[in-house]
Amino acid sequence: MSTISAQKPGSDGRRLRLNVDLRQFGILGALAIIVILFQVLTGGKLLLPANINNLIQQNAYVLILAVGMVIVIIAGHIDLSVGSVVALVGAVTAIAMVQWELPWWGAVVVGLAVGALVGVWQGFWIAFVGIPAFIVTLAGMLLFRGLTLVLLTGGTINALPAGFVAIGKGTLPQSFGTMLGGHDVVTLIAAIVVVIAFALSQFRSRRKQLALDLPVEPGMLLVAKIVVTTVAVLFFAWLLSAHRGLPIILIILAALILLYTFVLKRTVFGRHVYAMGGNLFAAQMSGVKTRWVNFFIFVNMGVLAALAGIVTAARAGGAVASAGNSYELDAIAAAFIGGAAVTGGVGTVIGAVIGAMIMGVLNMGLSILSVDSAWQQVIKGLVLLLAVAFDVVSKRRGPRM
Amino acid sequence: MTSADDSTILTMRDIVKEFNGIPALSGVSVDLKRGEVHGICGENGAGKSTLMKVLSGVYPYGSFTGTIEFDGHEARYRSINDSERDGIVIIHQELALSPYLSIAENIFLGNELQSRGVIDWDRTNKEAAILLARVGLNENPATRIQDIGVGKQQLVEIAKALAKEVKLLILDEPTAALNDEDSAHLLDLINNLRDQGITSIIISHKLKEIRRIADRVTVIRDGSTIETIDMSEPTANEGRIIKAMVGRELSSMFPPRTPDIGEEKFRVEHWTVHHPMDSSRLVSDDVSFSVRAGEIVGFAGLMGAGRTELAMSIFGRSYGTGISGTVFKDGKKISTRTIDEAIRNGIAYTTEDRKRYGLNLIGDIRVNISAAAVGRLAKWGIVNGLREYQVAESYRTSMNIKTGSVATLTGRLSGGNQQKVVLSKWLHTHPDVLILDEPTRGIDVGAKYEIYGLINELAAQGKAVIVISSELPELLGLSDRIYAISEGRITGEVSRADADQETLMHYMTAGKDDDR
Known part of the structure; x- marks a missing residue:
């Protein structure tokens, strides 16, 4: 091999x-x-x-x-x-x-x-x-x-x-008020900061890897990863911001x-x-x-x-x-x-x-x-069992050590 | 299929057994006379264990070629149960007793005296007492196995075989784990069993014992029968057995090297180690040795001689109890109390079992190479991943680890490449003293040559290199000097010029009472 x-x-x-x-x-x-x-x-x-x-x-x-x-x-x-x-x-x-x-x-x-x-x-x-x-x-x-x-x-x-x-139930004060029909501005800003930081860190580590001739994931995959993350984070932030603060x-x-x-x-x-x-x-x-x-x-x-x-x-x-x-x-x-x-x-x-x-x-x-x-317990039990079974079986198909 | 000669109990003829096309046995023939004690001798890896597994049905009929005739009919064993039904019982070096069950329960384990699944305890204990008397063990049958010593456990194993109405008893290195007194007792017992008509095969590295007990000895080398020696002949002695065991040519597969030997680098004095489970047993007995800079020193010894135990006990006391002795590097006393300390003092040890002790098989090459000295790549406890990658990558190139990248899991590599990862890991600790335990075990010829070249290079850099190996040609090809170990003691020291396989084998099989 x-x-x-x-x-x-x-x-x-x-x-x-x-x-x-x-x-x-x-x-x-x-x-x-x-x-x-x-x-x-x-x-x-x-x-x-x-x-x-x-x-x-x-x-x-x-x-x-x-x-x-x-x-x-x-x-x-x-x-x-x-x-x-x-x-x-x-x-x-x-x-x-x-x-x-x-x-x-x-x-x-x-x-x-x-x-x-x-x-x-x-x-x-x-x-x-x-x-x-x-x-x-x-x-x-x-x-x-x-x-x-x-x-x-x-x-x-x-x-x-x-x-x-407040540790368990509190939210940050809505310091910048709300916009677009009651969406908390602080939450939205935080989400945007997270998205930008994520994208930057991904590009930065890729640049480092390329400089050292390390194997990198395909460019399309990286872009897809960033796009999906951005959409998901912004979507949930948008929903969450309509409730109260962050x-x-x-x-x-x-x-x-x-x-x-x-x-x-x-x-x-x-x-x-x-x-x-x-x-x-x-x-x-x-x-x-x-x-x-x-x-x-x-x-x-x-x-x-x-x-x-x-x-x-x-x-x-x-x-x-x-x-x-x-x-x-x-x-x-x-x-x-x-x-x-x-x-x-x-x-x-x-x-x-x-x-x-x-x-x-x-x-x-x-x-x-x-x-x-x-029944909730029954379902959760089955999910756990199936998840680990999936893991075990997929490993068994992998290389023998 | 009746045997022509009724005095012969077992005939194995032209046994050939291959693993993935590589022959382990290439035509072994042995015959046993009824009621004799037959010794089987050979170097590590000669094929003794494989032969016994063929005989006992561990390798089922059909997975090998050749014929086995036992007690007057052809034997076609498909499992160990088949051979036991015929009265063939094998007792392995590692005893197969359940420590928390009583002696009586162990004797009849899998063979219970029962009716409809209910055990008859009175009969069990009574029969057990009779069997114990036969093997000369004066213990209550209700005693738990863990409460008796290993010598007595060996006797229980034999009692267990007698309970199965054994006709042929096979003992694999029966005295390897026993002290002198227990060994003598066991040999007497085998003699007694011979008088009771039981045939025995005894596999042992201790030629003195073989000479004492065996009627005949068959020597196996490289998977073939060399000769069967009748021990009653006047020419039959240990020397003849040794000659038959080692008589192969030295292969010229070692890279050339001009030794450049400097000052003494590493010295161990009066090193004594006790067995971790049985503190009355000495695993290392007052061992002293030294290695100079640029020198390659070999350690020769048969299985169970205590080579690995010696190395591990020196390397951070990772084996044994009651350890005493002193370690010097560059003339200064150093402590190797923990593995961490040993590493910091410039000692590296690569284990004989790289899968069990050497590698994280579910980790990639990168994390395996950095594992022993990850601190070198870290600042404030934070690993510099990029530098780690570069280091691993440089070892992959320089050691010629044949894989695409250092992100490959080590579990996917071949034996040779795995060994190169282990060596890289230890080179990354920047050692001055390397102890390499079986560095080429299970490795193909090409990779062996590369590793020999690397060992030479390390010596050329002025490091002190110790090589432990079961393969005498390897030691003779590599070493400047060789120590022979037997039963935990250094029994000989030979320089390159004076070393040959027979001399070494004499030292390696030397017993305690032998003249030195």
């Missing part, structure tokens, strides 16, 4: 690159199909401005958790505790604000610190004692849920300050997605995560400090779970012990639907985000159609 590609230099690399892109387009296509399907089935209700706003706010927690979870999964682990951590951090932040009377931002810092501590605890057992993550986080699931019940003594804490609630949570999500894509793709840490998932022994024999990498993966997951807990409490306007129930399953499902490999070593942040959005659209669409929640 190698001799064939040696005769045609460059061909192997180009084909591979294309394959990777097609796979990402595949799941993006699945998302588009599901959106259109529900738009038709709901008689246009899915994409009403208020629903788009809700879609973002309701699913923010899955997106945040999925970003952390995909890193855990790439490294070959799993984290079952994040739902309980969401509840615990929600309780602690609420107590910090209501009982300790901390300002809302102080409570947020306390909440994130609790998440980090949870991560240190679980990371210690997994990385340094060598207990499988499945067991440690299963124990954590019980442990942190129990602690939440103890802290809240079975009740709830309500009446959280408005500044805090959701604060959307800014937080965008920042997280950018940051973690960078971390996984460009940093030494990210490189080590993929190396460990691809072949743990080879990573060890290459001098990767696998214990510390595992430790930080779980500290990071703890912090992100805490953020999801803060967002969940903010959106609910209070803390309850049942918060975050089965969130871990949503996050795990999102990562797998987004193409992460069960055996580790494969996965992307953007894939997990799209996976989370597929789950979110399914949730919302089925709710608008008032499908019984029992």
Whole structure:
């Protein structure tokens, strides 16, 4: 095989690159199909401005958790505790604000610190004692849920300050007013900035690749990618801007997605995560400090779970012990639907985000159609199974290693 | 199809077995007398294991040519169950016992004493006790396998074979994992079984044991039978076996080289390593050696001699427990406590199993080459992807990795190209000392030549190069000096001028009590 590609230099690399892109387009296509399907089935209700706003706010927690979870999964682990951590951090932040009377931002810092501590605890057992993550986080699931019940003594804490609630529900002020029949100008400007930045970064990296004689994707594909992205972003921004201002949570999500894509793709840490998932022994024999990498993966997951807990409490306007129930399953499902490999070593942040959005659209669409929640679970279960089955089967057809 | 001679229990004639057109066995013939202990000897890769897999039905009838006649009829085994039904039982080097089940349960595993699916425990334990007495193991049948030592586990394996009413017992390197006392006990047991009429085949690298126990020995080399030696003959000794094992010509497939050897670069003193599971066993026993700049030093040893264990224990203590000893580079003591430290001290180690320990097969060439020294390409923890690409690309060109781009997944490459990726990865750490463990295993001839050329070039750059290899011609063709290892100890040191295969094989098969 190698001799064939040696005769045609460059061909192997180009084909591979294309394959990777097609796979990402595949799941993006699945998302588009599901959106259109529900738009038709709901008689246009899915994409009403208020629903788009809700879609973002309701699913923010899955997106945040999925970003952390995909890193855990790439490294070959799993984290079952994040739902309980969401509840615990929600309780602690609420107590910090209501009982300790901390300002809302102080409570947020306390909440994130609790998440980090949870991560240190679980990371210690997994990385340094060598207990499988499945067991440690299963124990954590019980442990942190129990602690939440103890802290809240079975009740709830309500009446959280408005500044805090805004994290989950608030929007930026409509500083430049509205135009064209009630569309928020800030949202539209933000969308245009995003579109331009995306196009520029794409052209810039292509120019660099060409300068170094790297294989690049076909020009038409690049243009198509930019056009599709531009149309999609502007379309949703247009719809969203008709509701209220730009959701604060959307800014937080965008920042997280950018940051973690960078971390996984460009940093030494990210490189080590993929190396460990691809072949743990080879990573060890290459001098990767696998214990510390595992430790930080779980500290990071703890912090992100805490953020999801803060967002969940903010959106609910209070803390309850049942918060975050089965969130871990949503996050795990999102990562797998987004193409992460069960055996580790494969996965992307953007894939997990799209996976989370597929789950979110399914949730919302089925709710608008008032499908019984029992059936909603059946459908979501099947979608997860089919997505992973597709992945497994397509890999089996690929080259044998 | 009755055998003419009833004293012969097994005849294998003209066995040919090919894998994808490459012969592993090219005409092996062996015959076994009823009730004898028959040794089978040969270098690593000579075809001993393949032959046993043919005999036991792992390679089913029809996948090889030649005839097998066992106990008076032609054998056409399609699976290991078929051969076991005829009374042929093979005990592998890696024991196949379930650690959490009892001795009795293991003895009758797959062969349970039952009626309608319900196990008769009283009978099981009673029969097990009888079998244990036969193999001389004084243990309660209810003891769990994990609670007894590996020597006793070996005896349980034999008891398990006896439970199947074994006629021909095949033991593959039975003493490789045993200490001296357990080995002696096992050899006595094989002797006893011979008296009970059980025929045995024993495959071993330890020629001393072979001489002690075998009635006859068949030597296999390059997939063919060389000769069968009757050990009662006066001329039969270890030297004759060794000569038969290695007697092939040195191939002239090594690039020319003029050694330019400088000062001592690397030295290891009194290196002692214990087995990770069984800390009473020494895997490396007071090993001391040195390598000079520009020198290529070979390590010769048979499978299980402890070469890889020695290398891995030096490289970041990635193998073994209770490690003691000192490592010097350029005359200064260095620490190789972790792999990271070893790399920073300029040591590189390429593993013998590149798929398991060397490569991320689902990663592309680029990330594999940068994996051991990604820090060199990063600032503030951020990898410079373009520089990484350029580095990988330069190795792809200079090492002649035959593929279109560094975006190719390493899992898609041929063995030779994979090995070049592994070597690139370690060259990128800028090492002074390279330990190459089986650098040409499973690689075609052309790629071998390229890798030999590269090894020569590394030595010419003044690096200290250690090559561990099971192929003696390779060591003789490459090395300036060769250490022989047996049972975790250095049993010989030979310079290029004095080295030949027979001398090395003598050292490599030297036992503990042998005179040195």
